[in-house]
Amino acid sequence: MNTDYEYPFWRNTELVCGIDEAGRGPLAGPVVAAAVVFPRWFTPGRDRLSLLNDSKKLSPGLRMELASSIKASALYWATALIEPEAIDRINIFQATMLAMNNAVTSLSELPEMLLVDGNRFRPLLPIPYETIVKGDAKVFSIAAASVLAKTCRDAIMKEYARHYPQYGFDRHFGYPTGEHIRAVAQYGRSPIHRKSFKLKQLGEK
Template identity: 45%
Template structure:
């Protein structure tokens, strides 16, 4: 691990690409005295591995905060700006004031409440970013399972809102529901078809 300040927050998101549901952003400050074995990029872990690590991160981290940015805000701001805003809010919401925020990717939010450093592929190489990626992914997956219960027929519990063939087929058959992102091209195209049909 690099020699970052003790109160360094890792920041990552889950759900930028789906057609439905929120984007979820997490910030985590790990405790060097309470290491967590098995941290890795959430996409490389199985669902059961992520679920096992989730409570360990909550228990052992010095601070953590999760922000859920809903589809209405995504449509209002666009996905990039909604994600950047969520990152700022996640860092600002930490119980401890971060000295530095390590952001997964190659862009830094302008309104971070502390200095920031962008780390390409950070979720695979920085444990604090890995922890944030796990919190964001588990929170979002659980949220999508709940949305599947509220909006049956779309298969949200399986594909988590991503544009899989099954999801696109359900979208064509059922039309968009209230948690679909109207600003995303496949949803917008279907709504225009319905409008001018």
């Protein structure tokens, strides 16, 4: 992947920010968003960043390597998370929007243009933005944000696996796999489970 999508924006502005999230679908753990700003006219060379893609299409090992390269090459980057209690209180859509906005405001300097994965965004700041469906597979800075969000969240869930080993969070990362659903049926929900997410497999309505 290259930065062709960013180039038209760089003609008129300098700080173009890619935004993506990880963790909308899981039954447990936070939703995490990342914001990444690369230097103007940045072009990946023949290093690992040339392999950048939607984080879901990358192996865990390559994601970790790319996360290090992104942090080293980016002008600014930041992550932000919203915990399960807040997700239950304001709903997952609002929590995702808040995480994305918090990631932007956590940058060392506010960007001038936002490129956001998906088809919906609710900005809290008067910054121009564009939503791109499947942007994590099309836009370099969004793909970078998807990798940072995913690796950040995976690390959090691996830590939770140490505290709640019976759920297997280090394997499914909170997503509703068969293993996870069986664990919830046997042990009930842990403190990091989202109470507002219902499991029809367990008869919840």
